[in-house]
Amino acid sequence: MLHRRHFLHLAGGAAGSLLVAPGMVLAAAETERRFVFVIQRGAADGLNIVVPYADPGYARLRGALAIDPAAATRLDGTFALHPALKETAAMYARGQALFVHAVASPYRDRSHFDGQNVLETGGSQPYQARDGWLNRLVAMLPRASDAAIAIAPTVPPALRGPVQVTSYAPSGLPGPTDDLMTRVGALYAPDRQLQAAWSAALDTRKLAQGSGARQDPASLGKLTATFLTKPHGPRIAMLETEGWDTHSGQDGRLATQLRGLDTLLAALRDGMGPAWAQTTVLVATEFGRTAAANGTGGTDHGTASVAWVLGGGVKGGRVVADWPGLGNGQLYEGRDLAPTSQLDALLAGVAAESLALDPAQVARRLFPLAGAPRPMTGLLV
Numbered sequence: 001m002l003h004r005r006h007f008l009h010l011a012g013g014a015a016g017s018l019l020v021a022p023g024m025v026l027a028a029a030e031t032e033r034r035f036v037f038v039i040q041r042g043a044a045d046g047l048n049i050v051v052p053y054a055d056p057g058y059a060r061l062r063g064a065l066a067i068d069p070a071a072a073t074r075l076d077g078t079f080a081l082h083p084a085l086k087e088t089a090a091m092y093a094r095g096q097a098l099f100v101h102a103v104a105s106p107y108r109d110r111s112h113f114d115g116q117n118v119l120e121t122g123g124s125q126p127y128q129a130r131d132g133w134l135n136r137l138v139a140m141l142p143r144a145s146d147a148a149i150a151i152a153p154t155v156p157p158a159l160r161g162p163v164q165v166t167s168y169a170p171s172g173l174p175g176p177t178d179d180l181m182t183r184v185g186a187l188y189a190p191d192r193q194l195q196a197a198w199s200a201a202l203d204t205r206k207l208a209q210g211s212g213a214r215q216d217p218a219s220l221g222k223l224t225a226t227f228l229t230k231p232h233g234p235r236i237a238m239l240e241t242e243g244w245d246t247h248s249g250q251d252g253r254l255a256t257q258l259r260g261l262d263t264l265l266a267a268l269r270d271g272m273g274p275a276w277a278q279t280t281v282l283v284a285t286e287f288g289r290t291a292a293a294n295g296t297g298g299t300d301h302g303t304a305s306v307a308w309v310l311g312g313g314v315k316g317g318r319v320v321a322d323w324p325g326l327g328n329g330q331l332y333e334g335r336d337l338a339p340t341s342q343l344d345a346l347l348a349g350v351a352a353e354s355l356a357l358d359p360a361q362v363a364r365r366l367f368p369l370a371g372a373p374r375p376m377t378g379l380l381v
């Protein structure tokens with residue numbers, strides 16, 4: 001089967017890795033509302049991103065790895081934000097960001113590949129579903145076309161499914177010459193299927209023109225906004241960030257990751273302009289990390305973590321948490337932050353409210369194999 005994404009490497013170039021290694025997926029729809037899902041691949045450490053400084057178990061378990069609350073941004077009387085997240089802290093102060101702590105998908109076995117598959121497909125166990133929850137979300141919208149767009153070398157599992165997806169990836173290489181583009185177009189012209197795919201690739205390339213797309217976080221944030229603010233452009237986006245698996249040397253590595261993501265989110269916000277008021281961004285990871293530091297200045301695979309919700313219509317300035325505690329007898333399996341909120345419920349509720357859909361219907365369509373969780377609502381205006 002021919003997929004249009006194969007042609008975009010010629011039209012736009014292939015993506016490379018970068019600080020937070022993002023890839024972006026977008027889908028066109030007849031709406032002025034925008035929804036962006038950001039996945040943190042590698043199991044991001046929620047305990048050092050949104051720090052439970054008031055819990056005495058935190059400093060005891062983390063030791064030298066604990067974030068100094070005096071250097072962090074106090075969010076409330078219990079939690080503080082990692083000092084690398086300066087722009088995110090500013091959005092929180094303006095009521096445009098909130099955090100949902102102690103949240104997890106149904107997965108519990110601590111394998112990156114399996115955990116990411118459960119998160120992206122919306123199943124209750126790995127490889128239970130063949131399509132992704134984000135593709136199912138796109139199918140619920142009144143679309144201007146049947147196209148979705150991936151800015152990534154391959155389409156992420158969350159957006160795979162019956163809604164056709166193309167891809168676009170900013171390249172670090174020089175762009176193709178006009179002569180090459182003309183020759184390839186002439187080569188594909190006699191074949192109806194090839195010609196249609198090539199035309200779609202060129203349309204995607206035109207959408208990215210003027211964005212100055214490169215592979216650094218600021219450029220990727222700006223590129224995302226460029227697509228999302230086109231009059232007939234996509235309204236759903238997915239970004240992939242990698243490098244969150246901090247088994248050793250976590251202090252410096254996590255700070256670098258968070259600065260990159262913070263820069264990307266700020267560039268997206270600034271690039272959206274007035275449309276930021278109708279944009280919602282949800283950031284989540286496949287699972288968290290151990291409550292205690294290990295012997296190499298890092299943390300190992302855990303269970304619950306923290307999810308972020310940002311945007312102009314977010315009822316922000318708060319941390320939503322049924323906090324389980326970090327004391328003796330409070331940890332999941334004696335080692336991890338225990339999950340008290342369902343990530344599927346958060347995804348369903350935020351996606352539905354962001355796009356003005358019925359939350360219960362969205363939960364049934366997106367997560368039928370996970371038991372259609374009761375959507376978490378009331379997080380957006």
